Amino acid sequence: xxxxxxxxxxxxxxxxxxxxxxxxxxxxxxxxxxxxxxxxxxxxxxxxxxxxxxxxxxxxxxxxxxxxxxxxxxxxxxxxxxxxxxxx
Amino acid sequence: xxxxxxxxxxxxxxxxxxxxxxxxxxxxxxxxxxxxxxxxxxxxxxxxxxxxxxxxxxxxxxxxxxxxxxxxxxxxxxxxxxxxxxxxxxxxxxxxxxxxxxxxxxxxxxxxxxxxxxxxxxxxxxxxxxxxxxxxxxxxxxxxxxxxxxxxxxxxxxxxxxxxxxxxxxxxxxxxxxxxxxxxxxxxxxxxxxxxxxxxxxxxxxxxxxxxxxxxxxxxxxxxxxxxxxxxxxxxxxxxxxxxxxxxxxxxxxxxxxxxxxxxxxxxxxxxxxxxxxxxxxxxxxxxxxxxxxxxxxxxxxxxxxxxxxxxxxxxxxxxxxxxxxxxxxxxxxxxxxxx
Numbered sequence: 001x002x003x004x005x006x007x008x009x010x011x012x013x014x015x016x017x018x019x020x021x022x023x024x025x026x027x028x029x030x031x032x033x034x035x036x037x038x039x040x041x042x043x044x045x046x047x048x049x050x051x052x053x054x055x056x057x058x059x060x061x062x063x064x065x066x067x068x069x070x071x072x073x074x075x076x077x078x079x080x081x082x083x084x085x086x087x088x
Numbered sequence: 089x090x091x092x093x094x095x096x097x098x099x100x101x102x103x104x105x106x107x108x109x110x111x112x113x114x115x116x117x118x119x120x121x122x123x124x125x126x127x128x129x130x131x132x133x134x135x136x137x138x139x140x141x142x143x144x145x146x147x148x149x150x151x152x153x154x155x156x157x158x159x160x161x162x163x164x165x166x167x168x169x170x171x172x173x174x175x176x177x178x179x180x181x182x183x184x185x186x187x188x189x190x191x192x193x194x195x196x197x198x199x200x201x202x203x204x205x206x207x208x209x210x211x212x213x214x215x216x217x218x219x220x221x222x223x224x225x226x227x228x229x230x231x232x233x234x235x236x237x238x239x240x241x242x243x244x245x246x247x248x249x250x251x252x253x254x255x256x257x258x259x260x261x262x263x264x265x266x267x268x269x270x271x272x273x274x275x276x277x278x279x280x281x282x283x284x285x286x287x288x289x290x291x292x293x294x295x296x297x298x299x300x301x302x303x304x305x306x307x308x309x310x311x312x313x314x315x316x317x318x319x320x321x322x323x324x325x326x327x328x329x330x331x332x333x334x335x336x337x338x339x340x341x342x343x344x345x346x347x348x349x350x351x352x353x354x355x356x357x358x359x360x361x362x363x364x365x366x367x368x369x370x371x372x373x374x375x376x377x378x379x380x381x382x383x384x385x386x387x388x389x390x391x392x393x394x395x396x397x398x399x400x401x402x403x404x405x406x407x408x409x410x411x412x413x414x415x416x417x418x419x420x421x422x423x424x425x426x427x428x
Contacts, residue, residue: 049322050234053314057330062416065337069423 005045012038025076029067036060102153105160229389230319230398238324239401239408243372246404249326250368250411254361257415266426278427285425293342300342307335315409319398325405329412336417345421345428353428357414364407371400371407 015035022028036059043052071077203210220237228236238246269275274282315328340348378385390397421428 050232050324050327053323053327054330057327057334061334062330062337062419065334066419066423069420073423 005042008038008042008045012042025071029064029071032067033060033064036064101160102157105156106153225392228398228401229392230401231393232319232321232324234322235319235324235398235401235405239319239404240399243375243400243404246325246408247365247368247372250365250408253415254365254411257357257361257418260419260422264422264426281425281427297342300338304335304339304342307338308332311335311409311413315405316395316402318405319401320393320395325408326412328405329409330416332409332413333416333420336413337420340417340421345425349428352417357418357428360410360414364410368404368407371404375400 012035015031015038018031019028019035022031036055039059040052040056043049043055207213220233220241224233224236225231228240230236230240266275266278266281268278311328311330311332311334313328314323314331315325318324318328336348336352375385375387377383385399387399389399392398396402418428
């Protein structure tokens with residue numbers, strides 16, 4: 001159990017660093033989702049299921065969806081850019 | 089040409105440059121002005137020639153001013169690229185070092201003055217926690233101790249949280265909503281957004297629709313379960329509302345705004361949020377009034393563990409869940425195309 005905790009914490013740190021070091025916005029958003037999911041598992045292991053449910057629903061779900069929509073709005077998704085270039 | 093030229097000459101930047109270089113340009117201008125004076129032109133000169141002359145002088149002056157303008161702009165540009173850039177960069181580094189140092193200093197100072205973790209005499213180890221743990225079940229009737237705390241002992245905080253969410257939704261509504269015009273017709277911007285939305289998200293995606301048909305009922309059911317069982321098991325209004333809203337968003341994505349608009353409009357949002365927040369306020373006002381004046385509350389607590397127990401906790405959970413679900417859904421709709 002201790003090993004699992006340590007591994008999860010290590011992954012958490014890796015994810016947190018990766019979010020700020022990735023150049024692509026979409027990639028960093030997906031890494032951020034992974035961060036939230038790992039955090040939810042850690043809350044579960046810390047015996048606070050209330051927080052785990054909220055983290056999974058809000059952190060990994062709603063927040064990321066809003067981020068995705070914003071990226072689409074500002075035309076920062078890779079596919080959008082290709083599409084626009086093709087149109088031009 | 090003359091109109092454009094006079095506008096161009098009276099720009100603040102132009103006037104500044106002229107003022108700066110007036111010293112050695114005054115003579116030039118005086119000579120040109122003498123050439124340009126129409127009254128002083130010698131009478132024997134051919135008028136056509138004089139007009140040509142004047143035109144050439146104007147052209148020359150215009151070219152020279154333009155060149156000076158470009159030179160000044162280039163100087164400024166070069167300055168931002170070399171010295172100015174370095175200066176501002178150094179200022180940024182200095183400011184961020186200062187800010188970071190201050191934050192580190194204050195945080196370390198706070199930590200140094202904290203009592204030892206887990207000591208018996210720390211302020212956090214007071215009778216409140218003991219009371220919550222020992223008397224919580226009897227006083228609130230909620231098997232889930234967290235729900236008992238956030239919706240009974242500290243319900244005022246939760247009211248504040250729901251209100252903050254509601255205000256955030258209102259702010260997003262003000263910022264991002266694209267309205268119909270005065271006559272009730274869609275404006276140009278609305279049509280553009282609409283076509284943009286259609287353009288990026290093709291309708292009738294079979295895979296998405298199939299997944300949504302399977303998942304939406306499950307998500308809604310699970311969300312309702314989490315909300316209604318908030319006082320018995322982990323979960324509650326906030327997380328349940330988020331799950332419900334994710335189900336609604338999935339439905340909206342798969343089937344479009346037209347179908348989703350059948351059950352959710354601005355009216356729904358207004359009335360559900362208003363009703364839920366109002367009910368929350370009235371219910372808590374009643375229990376605060378009773379508690380503060382030592383009156384007996386007439387809300388039965390029920391048997392702990394039964395679905396109808398915990399006094400006000402279950403209705404309050406439902407109210408919070410409704411507010412959260414509506415807010416998240418309207419966030420998504422507004423972010424996506426500025427309306428429902």
